[in-house]
Amino acid sequence: MQKHGNYKHLNRICAGLIIALFCFGIFKVYFEDNLEQSAFVEIKGCIIVIDPGHGASDSGAIGTNTKVKEKTINLAVALKLKALFENAGATVIMTRDSDEKIAYNKDSDMYTRRILIRDSNADLVISIHCNRFYGSSAAAGPQVYYCKGSEKGELAAKYVQTQLNSKLAPAKKRKQTIGDYYILKSGKAPCILVECGFLSNAREERLLQQSSYQDKIASAIFAGTRQYFSTRPLQSQAQEPQSISESAQP
Numbered sequence: 388m389q390k391h392g393n394y395k396h397l398n399r400i401c402a403g404l405i406i407a408l409f410c411f412g413i414f415k416v417y418f419e420d421n422l423e424q425s426a427f428v429e430i431k432g433c434i435i436v437i438d439p440g441h442g443a444s445d446s447g448a449i450g451t452n453t454k455v456k457e458k459t460i461n462l463a464v465a466l467k468l469k470a471l472f473e474n475a476g477a478t479v480i481m482t483r484d485s486d487e488k489i490a491y492n493k494d495s496d497m498y499t500r501r502i503l504i505r506d507s508n509a510d511l512v513i514s515i516h517c518n519r520f521y522g523s524s525a526a527a528g529p530q531v532y533y534c535k536g537s538e539k540g541e542l543a544a545k546y547v548q549t550q551l552n553s554k555l556a557p558a559k560k561r562k563q564t565i566g567d568y569y570i571l572k573s574g575k576a577p578c579i580l581v582e583c584g585f586l587s588n589a590r591e592e593r594l595l596q597q598s599s600y601q602d603k604i605a606s607a608i609f610a611g612t613r614q615y616f617s618t619r620p621l622q623s624q625a626q627e628p629q630s631i632s633e634s635a636q637p
């Protein structure tokens with residue numbers, strides 16, 4: 388009888404354990420799902436335009452030592468950024484997602500990008516570039532530009548700049564600044580232009596070609612954007628500056 392009683396006891400313990408494991412499983416799935424959803428609550432549903440600068444016959448800046456083309460790095464970073472945003476539930480519109488030409492010449496190319504941005508209804512536009520400084524090979528560090536008078540653009544630029552400085556630890560930590568660039572004036576959506584680093588600086592030229600470094604850039608831009616969406620002045624309906632004619636190309 389005692390033996391039978393022990394089995395009964397053991398059965399109860401096993402049943403209890405199975406129920407506990409089952410409940411834990413349900414809780415874990417529920418908790419993780421909610422955690423995942425809440426992790427990107429700021430990004431979910433947003434429309435982001437990503438603009439990888441240059442492309443096709445327009446190479447952009449050329450690396451001093453390796454002759455790498457800026458357009459290639461821009462596209463690589465942009466595609467990584469696209470994946471991060473899409474994974475977070477955003478809709479991403481790319482001005483280009485390959486090295487195919489967008490239009491028959493540079494002016495037409497830029498105009499096509501502007502129209503796409505203007506009609507996108509985007510919450511934020513992010514243009515990706517790499518820098519080059521002919522005066523000195525020592526110039527270094529990513530820098531984020533925004534359009535003069537765009538409060539939202541300035542805020543987004545500030546957060547992205549801070550994240551880039553923190554995650555990339557560049558030789559020189561730059562500050563976000565006003566840029567007089569054509570793409571920054573392409574519509575009502577706030578727009579930032581990210582110069583990811585200098586192709587005239589040997590160290591950064593090497594790093595910018597590394598997939599792991601490109602991952603860091605994309606993740607810094609993404610993190611800064613998340614901060615922007617979580618703290619932006621609750622969409623004061625203030626109009627962003629309208630597009631103004633021509634200006635510099637980055």
Ligand SMILES: [Zn+2]
Nearest residue numbers: 440447516637
């Ligand atoms: Zn460029």
